[in-house]
Amino acid sequence: MRVVALAGGTGGAKLAEGLAAVLPPGDLTVIVNTGDDTERHGLLVMPDHDAVMYMLAGRFDFERGWGHVDETWTVMDGLAEYGEEAWFRLGDRDFATHIARSARIREGRAPTEVVRSLQEALGIATPILPMADAAVRTQVRTDEGWLDFQEYFVHLRQGPDVREVRFAGDLSPTPQVLDAVEAAEVIVIGPSNPIVSIGPILAGPIRALLEGRGTAGIPVVAVSPIVGGVALKGPADRMLVSLGHESSARGVARLYSGLATAFVLDTVDATQEPDVAALGLRTLVTDTIMADAAGRARLALAVLEFAGRP
């Protein structure tokens, strides 16, 4: 069963890992957000891609909540000593990723091909496709004006309210993304921030393609990143509210209505199921917390089983 999963950072990455664990090798393709990519110290950093890559390689640092396990910080400390901006911390092992990627892209190779070479080096059978090869940069408007996403997300620690979001750059999907969506028998929208993780992917031509697949009868299953009204990680809850949405599974379902054909919400949000169903979405109420590898596999299996139901 060919499955395409859309993912941002942690939540989407966890479900992607669960899907990779339960599907036969080669059946899964992950499309990751590139809107939070950033250039640091002359190197291209791709936080969502790398979260998924490290997760699928079994190297994600769950304790810290980002980056590679067993990190050291020698390079970053050295850069700080040289007066480089140091609020965006990168570990030494992580720097190897950014250095190898940047060098290969500078040689003229496409980002999609370059990151696939990194994934393969880490033994990852699942292609993790950047949503686009051209640079896309998410920007958020706060009361202080437009900010680059990482300025808001890391430097200001998601403090300011977000009033507006935009995606600067060329959102054209790559041939690899088009092929994967075209071939998909199930499409999963992971439990990532719908505004700034899934939002950038859907801001481009991919959205219409996914809608077309849903209309053609392919299940498009979204998993709520909001559980009990809050985001398990990150600012999705406050961002939904400041942008005029409801911070709830129902609020997320509304955002995906017209695109998703089915929706998964947590058992703690079971009372919202009728409202989600009223949007025309099939619903699954289940435990969506992925506390460990077993939890990730369990949710992945539940989502796939639900997707396959008539």
Add this chain to the structure above:
Amino acid sequence: MRVVALAGGTGGAKLAEGLAAVLPPGDLTVIVNTGDDTERHGLLVMPDHDAVMYMLAGRFDFERGWGHVDETWTVMDGLAEYGEEAWFRLGDRDFATHIARSARIREGRAPTEVVRSLQEALGIATPILPMADAAVRTQVRTDEGWLDFQEYFVHLRQGPDVREVRFAGDLSPTPQVLDAVEAAEVIVIGPSNPIVSIGPILAGPIRALLEGRGTAGIPVVAVSPIVGGVALKGPADRMLVSLGHESSARGVARLYSGLATAFVLDTVDATQEPDVAALGLRTLVTDTIMADAAGRARLALAVLEFAGRP
């Protein structure tokens, strides 16, 4: 007393450190070879500059003989895992240097200015000037053909005999180098490889400027890197022989005749003093081995005192 020292890697760097230790701050300027600079993993690596910089910052790894003290190797191991060429080992702290430098140069700043910012961050009062801002690459011809310098020096561990040396690139000195040479009251040619460390500096217009200074009565003192017929470090001895020179203090003095006005040779080579004097060079025979900081300061003082003699 304004002193300009020409330096390559270890030997020249050690003497430069000794001079910096005994001269008032601001009196010394070091001009370093850039012919062994190289691009690794998309980053500009400047081995001779960095040897001098780490030496003057008290961070040179004397045990290893290159690089920054207390190094770790996480980035390099990660790059190797991604399939990057790994024979040119770079430590994590060292990577901070290459990353910060490359990022700043890519912003359009001149290499001389960029490396000065790094030196200042490490508390180094002495300007360490690259011999040129444009890329210069030393290449050596062996029986297998022309090789990039680091391919010969690091990858092949200086195994093949060197038949010919050339310097590809634009050897134009920077304004900072011209000013330093113009203002110099003493010029010291450090005990570095005369072919591939001092050679690139002298291959450009700097040579004629130095000759002019010498003719004008400014002492130009060269210190022999060959002691008892051998190089303390590196392939200078074998390279001298394979290029048709003599591997001796006298052989080095011959290479510098017409440029240097004075020559320092080690006590073990005292019998060569008449031959060196016969070249028209003033001579100093002294202990040139710099085993520690005291040894470096001692040789620096001896060289300066010798330079100041009528």
